[in-house]
Each structure stands twice: as C-alpha cells, then as structure tokens.
Amino acid sequence: MTAASVLVAGLALLGPSLLSRVEGSELPAQAQVINQRAFNVLNTTQPPAEFNADNIFVPPGHSEDSLTKRPFHVYDDEFLKVIGSNPTLTRIAHSPKDPLFHEAVVWSRETDEMFFVQNAGAKNSSTGLHKSAIIEKISLKDAATVSNKSDASGLVKVTTVPSSPMVINPNGATNYRGEIIFTGEGQGNDTPPALWLMNPQKPYNTTVILNNYFGRQFNSLNDVSIHPKNKDIYFTDTIYGYVQDFRPAPGLQDQVYRLNPDTGAVTVVADRFDHPNGFTFSPDGEYAYVTDTGINYGFYGMNYTTAASIYRFDVKKDGTLDNRKVFAFVSPGAPDGIHCDSQGNVYAGCGDGVQVWNPSGKLIGKIYLGATSANFNFAGKGRMVICAETDLYYVTLAAEGSFVESEM
Ligand SMILES: *[C@@H]1O[C@H](CO)[C@@H](O)[C@H](O)[C@H]1NC(C)=O
Ligand SMILES: *[C@@H]1O[C@H](CO)[C@@H](O)[C@H](O)[C@H]1NC(C)=O
Ligand SMILES: *[C@@H]1O[C@H](CO)[C@@H](O)[C@H](O)[C@H]1NC(C)=O
Ligand SMILES: *[C@@H]1O[C@H](CO)[C@@H](O)[C@H](O)[C@H]1NC(C)=O
Ligand SMILES: *[C@@H]1O[C@H](CO)[C@@H](O)[C@H](O)[C@H]1NC(C)=O
Numbered sequence: 001m002t003a004a005s006v007l008v009a010g011l012a013l014l015g016p017s018l019l020s021r022v023e024g025s026e027l028p029a030q031a032q033v034i035n036q037r038a039f040n041v042l043n044t045t046q047p048p049a050e051f052n053a054d055n056i057f058v059p060p061g062h063s064e065d066s067l068t069k070r071p072f073h074v075y076d077d078e079f080l081k082v083i084g085s086n087p088t089l090t091r092i093a094h095s096p097k098d099p100l101f102h103e104a105v106v107w108s109r110e111t112d113e114m115f116f117v118q119n120a121g122a123k124n125s126s127t128g129l130h131k132s133a134i135i136e137k138i139s140l141k142d143a144a145t146v147s148n149k150s151d152a153s154g155l156v157k158v159t160t161v162p163s164s165p166m167v168i169n170p171n172g173a174t175n176y177r178g179e180i181i182f183t184g185e186g187q188g189n190d191t192p193p194a195l196w197l198m199n200p201q202k203p204y205n206t207t208v209i210l211n212n213y214f215g216r217q218f219n220s221l222n223d224v225s226i227h228p229k230n231k232d233i234y235f236t237d238t239i240y241g242y243v244q245d246f247r248p249a250p251g252l253q254d255q256v257y258r259l260n261p262d263t264g265a266v267t268v269v270a271d272r273f274d275h276p277n278g279f280t281f282s283p284d285g286e287y288a289y290v291t292d293t294g295i296n297y298g299f300y301g302m303n304y305t306t307a308a309s310i311y312r313f314d315v316k317k318d319g320t321l322d323n324r325k326v327f328a329f330v331s332p333g334a335p336d337g338i339h340c341d342s343q344g345n346v347y348a349g350c351g352d353g354v355q356v357w358n359p360s361g362k363l364i365g366k367i368y369l370g371a372t373s374a375n376f377n378f379a380g381k382g383r384m385v386i387c388a389e390t391d392l393y394y395v396t397l398a399a400e401g402s403f404v405e406s407e408m
Contacts, residue, residue, distance in 0.1 A: 026080070030087055031072035034059060034366075052304050053295055053332050056352050056370060064370060071353070071368045072397075078358055079365030082345060084382075084398025089367065092143055092394045094153035098125040099389035100136060103223075103337055104173035105377035106180055107403070108200040113137045114377070114385045115161065115200065116392075120169040120185055121244030121298060128246030129188055132168045135161040135198075140379050143394040158392070163204045167196045169246070172223035172235070172278075172337075172375075175403070181209070181233065185220035185241045189248055193218040195235065195259070210259055213266055219250040223278050223337070228285040230319045233259040234269065236276040236290065243298030256290060258319065269321045274307045278338035278348065278375070281315065282359070283402035288313045288321055291348060293334040308334035310348060312361075327361045337375025337387075340402040349373035354386060367395060377401065 027033065039059045045051070058064055067073070071089045074080060093101065102119035118125060120133035127133045136158050146152035168191050172183040180200050186193035194211035198204060212218070220241030225234050238254040241247030255271040256279065270276070274294025281288055294307030310328040313321035328335070333351020340346055344359040353369035354376050369388050376386035378401020386393040 027074070028072065028083060028086055030070050030089065031074055031080075031083060032066075032070040033074045034062075036075060048304065053302065053308060053334070053351065056332050067368055068370050073366040073368050074364075075366070076358070076362060076364040078345075078362075079356065082341070082356060082365060082397060082399045087397040088147050088395065090143070090147050090149055090394045091151045091153050091391055092138070092146060092156040093158050093392040095390050097390070098122070100125075100134075100158070101387040101389060101392040102133070103171050103375035103387060104135070104182060105337070105375050105385055105387055106173040106175060107140075107377060107379040107401075108137075108180070109175075109380070109403075110178070111201060112140045112379070113200075114140060114143075114379055115173065115180060116375075116385070116387050117170045117173070117182075119374075119389060120171060121240060121246065123299075128169065128241070128244055132166060132187065133170060135163055135167060135170055135182070137161050138385070138392070140383060140385075143385070144383075147394060147396050153391075156392075156394075161204055163196075163198050163206050165206055167198060167206055168194075169220075169241070170196070171221070171240075174224050174226055176226055176233070181224050181226075183221035183224050183235055185222070186217070186247055188246065193221040193237070193241070193247075195221065195224065195233065209261070210266065213252065213257070216251055219252055219254060220247050222276070225280045227281055227315065227319060228283070230285075231261075232319055233261060234279055234281075234288070235259070236279050238273075238275045238277060238293075240275070240298055243300055245299060256321075269319075270313065270324070273311075277334075278336050280338045280340055281402075282340050282344050283342055284344070285315055288315050289327065289338050289340075289346060291335040291338050293336055295334050310335050310338065310346070310357075310361075328355075328357055328363070330355060333372055337373070337377075339377055341378065341399040342402050343399070344402075345399070347376070349375050349386075353388075367397075369393070378403065 099119035104117040118133040169185040170182040182196045184194045198206045218237045222236045277293045278291035292307040312327040314323040335348035337349040354367040381400035384395040
C-alpha cells in the first residue's frame with residue numbers, strides 16, 4: 001500500500017469525522033473546523049532543527065491566511081458551546097515596535113475597564129533595568145462599539161495608569177477585595193520583586209504587601225491568583241528578570257508560594273518546575289493549574305527538550321497542593337497566562353494564540369492569532385481581551401470567566 005492509501009484506509013476505519021458532524025449552517029461565520037485526523041500522517045515532515053516549538057503548524061489543506069481569516073478553530077464539538085453562534089475577534093490596538101500589550105490582563109468590574117501591562121523584558125522599549133514597564137487600561141464600552149470590525153486599531157483609546165507609588169515592572173495581576181494585586185518583577189539589585197496592591201480608581205494609589213521570603217529577595221514574581229474558598233494569595237516566582245537582564249542571578253529555586261494575608265505566613269506549595277509561570281484555580285477551587293514555560297530562556301534562546309506544559313494539582317482542604325499531573329503539553333510555544341471559564345474549561349496564551357482544553361485536558365479549540373499571546377482575560381460573561389505584545393484584541397464569545405466573588 002502507498003502512504004496515501006494507508007491514510008484513506010485509516011480514515012475509513014475511524015468512522016464519520018467531526019467535520020461532517022458540525023459542518024453546515026450551525027458553524028459560526030468566524031469559525032472553522034480543524035480535523036486532527038487529517039494530519040495524523042503527513043507525507044513530509046522536517047527534522048527538529050527545521051521545525052520545532054518556534055514554528056506554527058499549518059495543517060494540510062489550510063494556509064496561514066485561511067487560519068487567520070476564521071480565527072475560532074473548532075478541534076472538538078465542545079468548543080461550539082464556548083464560542084456560541086457569533087463569536088468575534090477584533091484588533092483594537094497596534095504598537096508596531098513597543099510590546100505594550102503583554103500580561104496582567106484584569107477586569108475592573110466597578111469601572112468596566114480592562115487593565116494590562118507593557119512587557120518589562122523588552123529590549124525595544126528599554127524597560128526592565130532602567131525604566132519600569134507601565135500599566136495601561138481600556139474601556140470595555142469603547143471596545144464593544146467596534147466588535148463587528150476585524151481591525152479597529154486606533155479606534156479604542158489606550159490610557160496609561162499612573163500608579164502611585166509606581167508598580168515596578170508589573171507582570172501578573174488578579175482582583176482582590178475590590179482592588180488589584182500586581183506581581184512586580186523587581187529591578188536590578190535594589191528594587192526587590194514584590195506583591196503590590198493597587199486601587200483601580202484614581203488616584204491609583206498602591207501599597208506593597210510582600211517583598212521578601214525571610215529576608216531573601218524573590219527572583220522575579222510572575223503571576224498571582226486567589227483561592228476561591230480560603231482566599232489566600234498564591235503566586236509564582238521564576239527567573240525571567242534574570243534571563244532578560246534586569247535582575248541579578250537567582251537566589252532561590254523557582255517555585256510557587258502562598259501568602260495568608262491575615263497572618264502574614266508565606267509558604268511554598270509546589271516546586272520542581274523548569275519555569276513556573278501562569279497560575280490559576282478551577283472555578284470550584286478543587287484544582288490549581290501551573291503553566292511551565294521551561295523551553296523559554298528569555299534572551300538566551302529556547303531549549304525544546306524542556307517543559308511547555310500545564311500541570312494540574314488537587315487543592316486539599318488545608319490549601320496545600322497535591323497530586324501533580326501533566327494536564328497538557330503545548331505546541332507551538334509554551335503556555336503562559338492561564339484562566340478558566342465558569343464551566344472549568346482551561347484557556348492558556350500560547351505560541352499561536354489562546355488554546356482551550358476541557359477539564360480532562362482535551363484540546364477543544366483555539367482563538368487563533370498566528371502570533372504569541374502571553375496573557376488574556378475574561379471580562380465577566382461573553383467578553384475577553386487578549387494581549388499579543390504589539391497587538392491588543394477584543395473577543396466576544398458565549399463563555400463566562402471564572403470570576404469568584406471572593407476576588408472582589
Ligand atoms: C500526500 O500525497 C498524496 C499522493 O501524492 C496526495 O494525494 C495527498 O494529498 C498528500 N497529502 C497531504 C496531506 O499532503
Ligand atoms: C524591535 O523592533 C524592530 C522594528 O520594529 C523589530 O524588527 C524587532 O523584531 C524588534 N525586536 C524585538 C526584540 O522585539
Ligand atoms: C456594526 O456595529 C455598528 C455599531 O453597533 C452598527 O451600527 C453596524 O450596523 C454594525 N455593522 C454590521 C455589519 O453588523
Ligand atoms: C488607597 O487610598 C485609600 C484612601 O486613603 C485607602 O483606603 C486604600 O486602602 C488605598 N489603597 C491602596 C491599595 O493603597
Ligand atoms: C536543555 O535542557 C536539558 C534538560 O534540562 C539539559 O540537559 C540541556 O543541557 C539543555 N540544553 C541547552 C542547549 O541548554
């Protein structure tokens with residue numbers, strides 16, 4: 001048998017494809033089905049030196065253009081519930097050189113604004129060692145008025161938030177008791193990484209709530225999330241400030257911490273990662289998810305044989321983490337920012353956009369950008385903002401973010 005006839009025989013054995021189940025009128029205009037079985041066997045493949053985590057895979061029968069044109073990629077029927085009947089993706093801002101749209105995407109319910117931050121490790125914007133990354137925001141009302149355009153860059157006002165004292169090199173964020181907690185990556189030897197609390201309304205006043213572990217500086221704090229039941233503050237610490245030349249060599253192993261804001265107790269809840277990065281909880285608080293961007297060594301390049309993975313832990317009654325299991329291994333790129341929807345589906349910013357898994361770790365779909373998204377977030381039900389470094393996107397879809405009351 002030729003390779004092609006083996007392929008056809010294999011397809012016949014596997015029964016009707018997902019494509020035939022969802023094709024036709026029920027597929028939204030901006031969605032397309034990606035049939036994974038169609039590329040289980042490829043006629044030609046390339047060696048790792050030519051095709052690896054840096055390369056976006058274009059399935060046979062598709063082109064980069066066709067993938068971008070209908071950006072909601074359905075890998076499994078379950079994704080149709082997530083996107084609903086008329087999902088939209090709109091570019092609302094573009095910053096050709098300066099990666100203004102990086103991470104810490106967080107919704108302020110009171111003002112209906114989305115906050116986010118500039119990339120602190122970007123050579124082009126000379127942030128990091130000499131200049132702190134900035135916090136910015138948009139009004140979601142403004143974004144909604146352009147949601148039926150595919151490109152509305154320039155039409156939505158991006159405002160710089162003058163936090164005071166200024167949050168130094170913010171990278172991650174979450175809602176906390178009506179305010180916002182930012183993880184700051186620190187700057188040089190003398191400005192330690194810290195957790196900062198910021199008032200989301202004028203005068204955007206801030207208070208540092210943690211800046212050391214028994215006197216030792218953290219490496220560069222990355223992401224933060226509040227457990228929906230015990231309300232403790234969980235956060236990751238990793239080496240990016242060092243591999244982006246704005247922090248000294250690490251003085252601690254990279255790990256995940258927990259702060260009890262009432263007693264001030266700081267404990268370690270998980271270690272043994274390459275580069276622990278994004279962190280979130282399932283909506284019921286039963287699971288914790290940690291992304292590991294192990295393959296990414298900042299200015300020192302990539303190491304493709306390390307983790308690009310999401311790990312899931314059980315959260316025990318006492319708030320400790322147990323039962324580490326690999327939840328997903330991502331390609332291209334690595335999973336960075338991570339959030340759940342109200343149904344427990346898991347979303348992560350990856351090398352080609354936002355990828356989505358059901359609670360069992362099955363890839364069900366993508367919001368495809370053809371470029372890396374480090375982070376994104378829901379704004380309640382039906383709305384999402386995606387950061388993609390030099391581009392900012394507004395999404396409408398059916399899903400609702402897992403936004404727990406205790407975060408307020
Ligand atoms: C593989 O090659 C066969 C025979 O040339 C061709 O019919 C088929 O379309 C190719 N498949 C892909 C995925 O390129
Ligand atoms: C810096 O900006 C230039 C010009 O836009 C671009 O070609 C280059 O890739 C950017 N470098 C980085 C590290 O982002
Ligand atoms: C796009 O949205 C605007 C404002 O809501 C509306 O006036 C216009 O009719 C919409 N256009 C299309 C093609 O849906
Ligand atoms: C901001 O200032 C107000 C008024 O003094 C205070 O109540 C609040 O706790 C401050 N918030 C932060 C995060 O510092
Ligand atoms: C990549 O990571 C592996 C596992 O940690 C290590 O053995 C190897 O030396 C690394 N390679 C490079 C080029 O850094």
